[in-house]
Amino acid sequence: MIRIILSEDQKLLRGALATLLSLEDDIEVVGQAENGEEALSLIAQHQPDVAVMDIEMPLKTGLDVAEAIQKIGSNCRVIILTTFARPGYFQRAMQAGVYGYLLKDTGSDELSDAIRKVYQGKRVINSELSLAVWENPCPLSPREKDVLKLAAQGLTLQEIGAQLFLSYGTVRNYMSEATGKLGANTRIEAIEIARGKGWLD
Template sequence: MIRLILGEDQGLLRGALATLLSLEDDIEVVGQAENGEVALQLIHELKPDVVILDIEMPLKTGLDVAEIMKRDNIPGRVMILTTFARPGYLQRGIAAGISGYLLKDTPSHELANAIRQIHQGKRVISPELSLAVWEDPCPLSPREREVLKYAAQGMTMQDIGATLFLSHGTVRNYMSEAMGKIGASTRIEAISIAHEKGWLD
């Protein structure tokens, strides 16, 4: 029996998924969480085989939970189930050691089969997501992403420089490079594009 925890903040969808997956003979939904904090608590308590997580949950996102599980060597394989086909999210998820990344419109029988494959140690990723990463890899360096991320939080170039121990001119150069790579004419446009692609998360 595959013991499963569901982390999804939309109650209706969470309940529907739990009901559909419980119909499978070899899958048991042992816990449900409405946010990332509760998901982590249940993972510690119930020690599931597989954890299905939404990305955009309150308190901690699904990717936050996956990263904590990897950092702390918490057993259990992670599948991300999301509406967002953003390359940056998938890249971050792979770095966090996730085993699966599927879209929420995946039919329930395909989802159940994916859970079985993940339980066996395989990796399952939606074809649409694989294609998105292949066609649209992040062009930004880690430092450029960092500068854009701080700018997105409303920090000035001076603030960013102080935070990263860089000169104002160096920060401005990183921002300029990032804008050029993304094809943005303004700082706001660069932040908007990078956020939409999932490169700042």
């Protein structure tokens, strides 16, 4: 029997998924969470084989939970469900050791098959999502991302420099490079583009 935890902040969708998956002879839903904190608690309590999680949840996102699971060395394998084909989310999911990455409109049969494959140690990735990453690799360097993230929090270039131990001129150059790479006209536009792609998460 494959023991799973379901994490989804929309109660109706969570209940529907639990009902459909419980119809499978080899899958048992041992817990349901409405946010990331609760998901982590249930994983620690029940030690499930697989956790199926929404990417965007209150308190902790599905990616936050996946990263926490990786840090504590849990054997629970994560499947992320998302509405968004954002390359940045996908890249972060792969770094967090996520086994499955599927769109929310995935059919219940496809999801139950994905759970079985992930339980066996295989990776299951929606082709549309992997194509989005292939076609939209992040052009920003880690430092350019850092500068944009802090700018998105409302920090001035001087404040960013102080936080990253860089000179004002260096920060300005990083910002200029990032803006150019993203094809943006302004700093705000660059932040919006990078955020929309999931590169600042």
